[in-house]
Amino acid sequence: MKPTVVRNVNRAAADVVKTLGDLGVATVHEAQARTGLMRPYMRPIYPMAKASGNAITISCHPGDNIMIHAAIEFCRQGDILVVTTTSESTDGMFGELLAESARAHGVVGLVIDAGVRDVRDLTEMQFPVWSKAVSAQGTVKASPGSVNVPVVCAGNIVRPGDVIVADADGVVVVKRENAAEVARLAGERFAKEQKTRERLKAGELGVDFYGLRAKLAELGVRYVDDLE
Amino acid sequence: MKPTVVRNVNRAAADVVKTLGDLGVATVHEAQARTGLMRPYMRPIYPMAKASGNAITISCHPGDNIMIHAAIEFCRQGDILVVTTTSESTDGMFGELLAESARAHGVVGLVIDAGVRDVRDLTEMQFPVWSKAVSAQGTVKASPGSVNVPVVCAGNIVRPGDVIVADADGVVVVKRENAAEVARLAGERFAKEQKTRERLKAGELGVDFYGLRAKLAELGVRYVDDLE
Amino acid sequence: MKPTVVRNVNRAAADVVKTLGDLGVATVHEAQARTGLMRPYMRPIYPMAKASGNAITISCHPGDNIMIHAAIEFCRQGDILVVTTTSESTDGMFGELLAESARAHGVVGLVIDAGVRDVRDLTEMQFPVWSKAVSAQGTVKASPGSVNVPVVCAGNIVRPGDVIVADADGVVVVKRENAAEVARLAGERFAKEQKTRERLKAGELGVDFYGLRAKLAELGVRYVDDLE
């Protein structure tokens, strides 16, 4: 495919995006049958980073961030940049200046399968980033790439407008067309977990609560007082 | 060996466990002749995590946490869960609900040679975890495993009832039968280090304090003012 | 080369070292044409660690810290220890006692291509360290090495007296003889970035500010409203 910038992006409804973000990565991931989770090497740059938004997807040449600049003008309030490279790189393709620029256009976070820099500034700005590496290594602006085409980021397909949910547990992608349904299911799951929590907190055992004793017996797990 | 849950665990005395925890991983590791340290990929989920307790050992199928549930009912105040898998996995086998359940049965921490999730909640609960990975990837409850049998976790043998000491430096295992003696030796070491600290802080050189000048000469290390 | 300790080190001027530290790793790295950056696996032990100083270089046998002790007496106010090993190791070659000793002789930080321990104490002392690993594994004092000879640390040559700048973005080495010039260039870059920041913050697009639209066209990047 030729290098292409796509201007228009269909986004999920803002309240759905917000709900998904509030529920968090683990709950959302469960609610969509454990699909869409990025590889666990994607880590937040500060401990309590949290974000949700619609994906603006960006495919870059490694060590080249020209396409990130090209993407900003098509961003809207509540978007998250999702950046991949065509071969593996840890270079710091994004820093504080780009964060200021992105924020000015409504961007609420970055997910990048490469490196990031200026992490002290980004932390002070509370601009959340999930990345593979932290590196001061700068980049050039010399090679073509694409914006708002489907990309693979940290092992998952991300299409422009898909919902990104990211927190201390990692990053999960929700297909735009499924977002409302996943939000509903995740909400139900969350409500149910509230009740589970209370009972487990009160000391009820998981083996009883989840009815696992029969399963354990069926699996041939034997109980003994002591070994030998 | 058939999948087995062992109900009874001999534990070390609570005051010994506490003393070992207060002295910390580095000192305890030294005091037992530098044995029992888990591999350094085991990292705490929050910076100042600290725990000591008696090991409840759990061997799981990768991506399956049924045996963690099975283990909870044999836990007592002051225990630490030590979880391994039969092949490598980064799946998030433990989260906030399990932490509530474990805490309700006296568990003070988790050491897991796999992944953990809900790390924001676990941090807010101040439930300390040392793990190989953070991942929202959930698990099934379908395959047998064992509880309270000897396991290998992050390169070390852990037997039920052994003392686990964990802090920002990692995780060390103290054999239950050696715990009192190791606590005594570690205490002596700590006291001695206090004195060393004062002298080094006052500017006395390590080469003098430890008597290393003769050693350096014997090793053939030459001193010159400048190269060439 | 025979194991050698070199007593004298030419250092950069203190104000230059301070300026470089204030400007930070990313800016300094850019100012010297993106050279001298250590590999991104070198990470600070606490989030906002920051230091700059003149390198005291130390080449050790893996798992042996005798040469770190040997180096302390040649340190002065504002130095940073740069420690490498002759083969790869993650052992904890440096801890709180050595930090007290080093600080008593003016050392303001440590960069070590191996492991470090006592990280809770080091954090409380606010003694900044950049390392490859955290490990409680202690070391012996049995094998010769060198002090203040050129070393390779995390992929870069460091010579005694070179300026080390380290922060949340990693570690960069500035050749001593270039330090003043790099500080000047980095300062100019910083000033320029201030203006860029304001304009980007105000919403001006990077593609306009940096004049990238022509470049994108030249690279054959096409713009479409929608795919297909």
Add this chain to the structure above:
Amino acid sequence: MKPTVVRNVNRAAADVVKTLGDLGVATVHEAQARTGLMRPYMRPIYPMAKASGNAITISCHPGDNIMIHAAIEFCRQGDILVVTTTSESTDGMFGELLAESARAHGVVGLVIDAGVRDVRDLTEMQFPVWSKAVSAQGTVKASPGSVNVPVVCAGNIVRPGDVIVADADGVVVVKRENAAEVARLAGERFAKEQKTRERLKAGELGVDFYGLRAKLAELGVRYVDDLE
């Protein structure tokens, strides 16, 4: 998406698949503008492994190969199995028995983002495999997955019927609809390289042949007889 097995696959023409395989990974990758290359951790199990075919895509639960069995009946002569897991695993999900079964249904190779076993037998059978790991760890047949849906394998999207080209250099994916065009371009590239080879072999310099001297000058590369 619910676990689904898709029976029908549109495949590329056999002669196109053969041509792509003959031209090899590096040439094909170049011919399609350097897209579609799997991550370099995908390695062949024996040195001169070489294969091309149409992808039968399989998404499995980690440590569970039931869906590989489910896929075999939809294979035809010249297909290649492309197996991924929903979270990372190195378990040996495929061995000699499955290879016999697959071969009996026309399968000419396997690309698996997990582990493989029986590599001695597979080598003797000359059944080529590209994998992330070699591991004897067996798998269960207990969790649902999908066959012939789009998957992400080693960083790239693979859709059923896409052409897989694999050799000592790794694995590249060619979109089915582009296969004929890519084969043509790759053939042209190959022919051109023949001529280049002769001239370079005869000693003509790349800087002359590719006309790089002006570029080097433009980039500010200076030539000196000696340093200083």
Add this chain to the structure above:
Amino acid sequence: MKPTVVRNVNRAAADVVKTLGDLGVATVHEAQARTGLMRPYMRPIYPMAKASGNAITISCHPGDNIMIHAAIEFCRQGDILVVTTTSESTDGMFGELLAESARAHGVVGLVIDAGVRDVRDLTEMQFPVWSKAVSAQGTVKASPGSVNVPVVCAGNIVRPGDVIVADADGVVVVKRENAAEVARLAGERFAKEQKTRERLKAGELGVDFYGLRAKLAELGVRYVDDLE
């Protein structure tokens, strides 16, 4: 535990060891309920390496091979050396001279959770080695360790006299007391696989042969002709 060399080792019967070796790692691992497999980073130094024998266990200081020398005099025909280090190392602790020495005392192979060197010579000698790394980095003979005590190697407990089976698929440990029973079970498994092989080779589908169609239906896997 104090550094100790244990002279006597109870070994499994030679014919049992041979049978296990002939059956190979994957079959033996299955026959003992998928236990005892070392981590997949343990790789043979040449492609078709194959060995089985009784373990002589050796625990070394990293970068120090004195205890390997100490172990040789207690070796007998058919033993395999199993070497671990007390902290992680890739140093080449074993080379061709040690292989000649070991072979002269009956040793038929080496399993080492560290590095090995002289791999060209070892290959020419057909002395099989499974290791974590290949490295020319030599070692000292300066620190105490133990011989013939239980060790952890690549994630598994190995006790002196346990049976080691190693081939292209990796390394598996069989407890000495279980060796005869495991050999019997593995033999049965092998015989059964012969029949399976014939039927699969003849084109019978795994879904039929293993009766998986009902399971797939129960798991909710749906079959469709085409997506959408």
Add this chain to the structure above:
Amino acid sequence: MKPTVVRNVNRAAADVVKTLGDLGVATVHEAQARTGLMRPYMRPIYPMAKASGNAITISCHPGDNIMIHAAIEFCRQGDILVVTTTSESTDGMFGELLAESARAHGVVGLVIDAGVRDVRDLTEMQFPVWSKAVSAQGTVKASPGSVNVPVVCAGNIVRPGDVIVADADGVVVVKRENAAEVARLAGERFAKEQKTRERLKAGELGVDFYGLRAKLAELGVRYVDDLE
């Protein structure tokens, strides 16, 4: 430093280079006091690769091989290319065409701290390469770099004209000015090892031959018939 190509290189004498190559990496590394060994992640592309030569050093932008082309015209019979990148990359910067070109100018091998491609062709040509990765990912010719300046490759300083010795054990760098002396010492070591080999082969124990029994006693290693 500005991007620079240095034309002249002082080389070691051809017979010294040959002798070092014949003696091999492990022996040469020992003979120069275990210095100069590249990290063990540098692996040959085919099992019995072996080479020695004078280093032509090349510093490239990651993913850009223009400087390799620039280097060829300054090569002579017996040179080895040593390629590094300014930030980490696994891209395939060198393939069969470049190998033909290099060989036409006398180059006998390549050491590259990045990726290589066309490994089947390179193997058939018997053009030996040691690299960090194999990858078909091609490169551009767009960014400046340097030729024949000191570089860091896989953890070691390499200066133009230094002797590179590489074989199945890895890669070692010998300083040009030390080459003759190291060759002499390595030759002596080799001769001595011949005698050692005969005695060890005849069954003499290393503990006797190297006189280690006293050392073991001094280290406190106790000998027991059985544990307990």
